[in-house]
Each structure stands twice: as structure tokens, then as C-alpha cells.
Amino acid sequence: MTVSEKNKAVIELLYQLADDDFIHAHRGSEWLGLAPHIEEDVAFSSINQDTMGHAVMYYQLLEELGEGKADELSHMRPPEKFRNAIILEEKNGSGEYLDSPHYDWAFTVIRHFFYDVAKKVRLESLKQSSYEPLAQAARKILTEQYYHLMHWEVWFNQLMTSTDQARKKMEAAIFKVWDDFGGVLTLGPYGDEIVHSGLIENEELLKTRFTERIQKHFKSVNFKLDTEPQMKRGDGRAGVHTYDLEHALKTLSEVYISDPKAIAW
């Protein structure tokens, strides 16, 4: 493999990692002031801020590889250049943040819990990445990921074992997230190059580890699901996205685009 091929593989993987955390943190941040109670508002904000920090680390690695400035990578790229999984861009529910937000907490708990389990699996593999700056970032992020995962695990266990209504909402959310969660677990069209470059272990192995961990959690709350996570709406790693991503990018880039001087601070 040539140097430029390996470079391409590193860049593709970094976009996947950066964009996943970026859009995930953004969706989380849209719960600010709307979370079920004040303690959750504080905790969730803290988690989102930290996750956004992880995205920044990856965008900075891309900047060092000559991809452009980190702020521009996050704010100026068109949706089709994004490599995040589709399930992460999905709106939190119906309505808008400032206009009748009827957000779905069960969906949020499931999406965040599954994502953080998958993220930990991915980071544990990235610790041995052949690209040393990425291995270092992974080691750093892992020290913090511990608290994120613990948080969503508590919500998962409590809501899965509380009232019938909670259980129903949670199960519906599991089925919904499962339909597209395969998009988080894939390494996309450049997967082979990424794996051959020694950047991360192969997709099947990571997927198996994820499934084993999730099944253990399912079992502890008496829930059964025998199917594999799907990718029904397409592969975000290949630039396939929904209108929700376009909408989110428009919202979060509004200030950046409207006044270049405002970003100087």
C-alpha cells in the first residue's frame, strides 16, 4: 500500500469518527432545558460538551493532515461530504427545538446507550492503531468514555425495568434504532483499506464485540432480540444521508456562515 493510499484511509476513518461524535453531540445538545429533570440537564450537557470535544480532537487531526481548518470542516462542508451514520443525524422527535419540541426520551436513551457501547468497542481497538496520533486520541477519550457509558447504562436499566409504559416505549425505541444501527458499525466503502492499513480491526470483529455486549445488557433486563442491526436507510459512510442532516447542519452553522467576523472570538 502506498503512502497516499494509507493517507486516504486515515482521512476516511477520521471523518467517520469526527462526524459521528459531532452530530451525536449536536442532537444531544438539543435537549438543553428539555431533559426530564434538572440533574439530567446538567449531566447531559456535560456529556455533550465532552463529546463535542472528542469531535474537535478528530477534526484537528484532519487539519494536521491538510484537510482544512477544523472549524470549516465541521461548519462548511455540504451534507454529502459527511461520513456519520444515519441513525445519529435523526431528529430527537417531532417539532423544532424552539417550536413545540416533542422529543422522544426513550429513543434518545437507546441511541446514546447503543452508540456509547459501540464507541467504547471502537476506541479499545483504536488504542492499537497504526496511526499513532489516533491511538493517542483514543487513549485520552477512553478515560472519559467510562462516565458517558455508565450514565446511559443507568437510564437503560432503570427504564427497561420500571413501568409497562416505559418498557413499551423503550422496546419500540430499540427496534427503531436497531433498523439503522448497522450504519454505526460499518467502516464504509474504504473499510478494506482502513483495516489493511492497521488503523482499526475489521468490521466483523468489532460488530461481534458490540453484539456480545449489547446482548448481555438485553439479557440482564429480560429482553430478547435475535436479529442483526440493519442499515435500512443507507450507508452514511458513503455520503448517503437524510434531510435531518441537512437541517441540522443549517442550524448549527447559521452563525458561522452569517458573520465571519463573529467567529473571531
Added chain:
Amino acid sequence: MTPAQNDNSLREAIRHVLESVKDPELPSISIVELGMLEAVTVTGDHTSINLLPTFSGCPALDMIEKEVKTAVSKIDSIQTVDVQFTFNPPWTTDRISPEGREKLKAYGISPPPAHHREGDPWEIDCPYCGSTYVTMENIFGPTACRSILYCRSCKNPFEAMKPVAQDMSS
């Protein structure tokens, strides 16, 4: 004095002024006591300061960088300063110095256990009365690195710094 000795004393001087730089979110403790200072390199009249961020989403880094530059620029023989944040090694809470731990307590923040490993039970003493009869109100607090607790013994709310250790599980 040989150039090497000169460099050493200059590095000491830099380290000394850095003890005046505080994390704006933890104003009782310096970035040196917090264990953020990884390396100081001096080349002629240029110095390069290598710092380890605590939590990656920490919004205080830009401020810390500015304050480090201001503080170090006051040393006459230094003309230029550059500050770099790196993640190698990752910052962990065992880097906080014994003095730093005492100062956290004085500020009402219980310091993290000194030799914590991931998954260890986290025992927290009240920074005011030392009681272990405390309850966790929220593992997430006003900043990413802190949690909110309540002491059932002296009936004070207080905070604790989350232990952060390198993952030992794999």
C-alpha cells in the same frame, strides 16, 4: 555557568511562574499542581510549553494558553513562547500533586482517590468534615471533571473531582 545549567535554571524559573496560572474553573489550584504541565523546552530565547488538557471538552484551554503566555513573557530572557496541548500521555487524576489535593479540599472539592484504576469503587470523603457518610447527587457537575455530592454528617453540599484513570481493561 554552562549553557546546560543556564537552561535548567531557566526551566525552573518558567515552572515557577506557571505556578501562578490557574485553571479558571478551579481557581484555587495552579495548572502545575493540577498535573497539566508535561514539558518545558528552552531553545535560546524561545520556550515551548507542553500541556495536557484535563477533559477534552474543557472550554478553558484558550484562556489557559493566554495566561501561560502572559506569565512566561514576564521572564526577561524569554522572547517567544508557544503552548501546545497534547494527549500523550493522557491526563489522569493521579497527576494532581499532594499540595494540589489539599488546595482542592480547601475550595470545597473532594480530590479524587490518588491511585485509582478504572472500575475501582470510588470512595469520597467530605472535604469539610472528612465524613464518609455522603450521597452522590449527580455524577456530572458544573464542569466535566466534577460531581455534586451532599454530606449527611455536616449537612453541606460539596463537589468531588471525578477519578480519571487509563483504561486497564484491555
